[in-house]
Amino acid sequence: MTKPIARALAALLATAIATPALSQHDAAALRDAALNDDIAWDITEGLTTEVGPRQAGTEAEARARDWGKARLESLGFRNVRIETCEMPVWTRGEESGSIIAPFPARLALTALGNSGATPAKGIEAEVAYFPTLADLEAAPAGSLTGKIAFVGHAMKRTQDGSSYGYFGRLRRNGPAVAAGKGAVGIVIRSIGTDYHRNPHTGGTVFPAGTKPIPAAALAIPDAENLERIFKRGKPVRMTLLLTPVRAEKGQSGNVVAEVPGSDPGAGIITIGGHLDSWDLATGAIDDASGLGITTAAAKRIMDAGQPRRTIRVVWFGAEEVGGCGGPDYFARRKDERHALTAESDFGADRVWRFAVKLPDAAKPVADRLAIALAPLGIGRNSEPAGGGADIAPLVRAGVPVIDLEQDGTRYFDVHHTPDDTLDKVDLEQLRQNVAAWTAMLAITANAPEELAPVNR
Template sequence: MLAVALAVTLGAAQAATPSQTTISPKSIDAATQLRERALNDDTGYKVVESLTTEVGPRMAGSEADARAVAWAQAKFKQLGFDRVWTEPVTFPKWERRSESAQVLGDHSQKLAVTALGGSPGGTIEGEVVRFADLASLQAAPAGSLAGKIAFIDHEMERAKDGSGYGMGSRIRSAGPSAAIRAGAAAYMMRSAGTDSHRNPHTGITHFDDGLAPIPSAALAAPDAEQLARLVALGKPVRVKLALDCGWNGTATSYNVIGEMRGRSKPDEVVVIGGHLDSWDLGTGAIDDGAGVAIAMGAGKLIGDMKQRPARTIRVVAFANEEQGLFGGRAYGEKHVADVRKHQIGAESDFGAGRVYAFSTSAPDYAKDAAKQIADVLAPLGIAYTPGEGGPGPDVGPFAANGLAWAALRQDGTDYFDFHHTPDDTLDKIDPKALAQNVAAYAVFAYLAADAQGDFGSKPGKVTPPHE
């Protein structure tokens, strides 16, 4: 009996330990050929050209957003996806109508400004008080800025991995609430960007519960510098900030989904995608038309293969990422019960620069398979960097509930020159760099979908890395 009990115990332990995930030599050969085809394919570029030309800017909840949803459905079908459908996503609707700012008095001049997403409208005239950083504004005594305009003049640092954006984003999201606590009537910031053009960078902001929102805007970098020089002259500088914008009920958009069905495990999926919405200032080419195009292009190339991978390739064009990850959250909530059927997920949402690094959340038993994928990616100039990176924004909410993720990290050295500005247009995309992205996503998705074994998706609360 003891021997039988021991055997049962050992068997249970072995069953609880997943076997090693592997990828066959045949799959590696097929992925190598796929990689080379992708480098010479222009599907990705044609897709982003179509989106930015035929739809243009597509702010969540707008008429153009609805046209983008129709465009995505038609494009999936045109590219030969086997199944195309939508899933509704509802959210508060924010609108921008007009915006302006002007220095008043002896040095009267216009300033290039844009409202931050989520800002209320209003016209404010007040003395500007400059702060070098967020901490300085947060330390301002309550009431010390009564009737004044708080101005944070922080210069974002350029970096390949975009790490300078972290502070810029915090200043955009936390600055208005800090200004309100100090009594300010309005808030302005130097744009979270790395360019020196008179193009202000928009982006969503937030107001802490219990605070009455105030008009909040971003200045183009040269205008922020001009305002700082005026303040440095030592005399009070008054500015008139006029914003016509605000929340206007709710809207419903859609996650648009296309699938290339797998040959033997069609109910298991590898998810790749980008977000379909954009801000309204440019045409949303690098943010995130490129991501949608990369995923669609990769999916089409895999679907066209003589022998498809075992699992299904699912491409998601996520709704309303810009104003709060609404599409990503909705997808994760709808599909959380099927997390084990999701082999792994990845999102492209960092422009169209070349992919330079690859990593995954793969557990120990799948790390050899991740290394096999990395080896096929290496000729594209992509380094294997385990332990670095994190899931894309829209993949993040699902990853927090157990979805395995991959990071294909792009060179973002100049991404924040154009991010959220009127300069986010098609001409900023290098077709060859975009093709390298499509090749990388095609290789990754195909090999993950054809692996023997999984990459660790399972139900449970986790804290994925945040880039």
């Protein structure tokens, strides 16, 4: 190659790299068109109506994978495949409970994931009341022997959902703490912010060596009624019947689909949400809508012309139960070059803020993103992005991440309850999500800058 030709080629390459395949103007046009999106709704409506509840490791989740594969193929995605993995499966049995003294009352309750089982006839015991997890933790060793613990909390609504982290510890850790002090069972005030007779399930954790005890969440009206009863100062007794079962070997899995990029060396952008739901509802906001949003955005980018980077959409399995979906994806893919990852798993209400974790060299990408998102009312979070549960292994490995943060004000009214149904999805807010994701993908999938890795 002659020097002039080599120089000319180098200049051409430099230009090609420095110029996004899509202009900022193009990204804005794609964003605005997405405000009329129907794809996200169709996926959310279809999955909740035609599959319904799809707990991790059950045949319903397997049906959901088949449904997802067919839908992704019919939308024109490439390399659509199901990748299965194995894990233990906890499933709900009968569940009921009543206050029997001093004032009889049936309780609206539901077992926490990983709860132990009572005998088939249930248990009856005195109830010990703790206003908070800290009070339970302060109880003397052995002081709960033979008793059922009842623990409250004061979780309130927050836009960023941050109160779930703190108060959610009661669900995650409280049962093991009670077990360690001799309790025969525990009921907690549901980790939620509503006032309906629909208890909030969710996983709890019994560390190795701690025998699981029966653990249930009370609907918030029932928890407050029980607190009022305790204020009368009389001994409280209750019955509890929970018959969940645990199978050591079940199957979950991910559904993976791609929009192939033009530059294999530019890395993959992995986005998605989770396919499994809790068993109590059809999982509309947790997380059918996340699948709808991310898939619709990827489809809109695909239809606009081939992006520079491959966009991989993953419908992760077994998120709710901390199961094998996310880890399995990472185990299979960790040696591929990931340029970026992002996850939608906080409902269907509007994106109000975004955060990034990108290498310094990619700062212009974040600046272009800020300009593209501002017309949707989305401001910039000065804290770094953190991702979600499914992509956590990627993020820990140094893959850059962007958070399109959804408004969580009403999320914990519905989260993990029988009320997580399609009517909770607001179409206009869902479309705003699709527009935000479309703009984000338009900019990042076509960015000439190097995106990865960060802090590796």
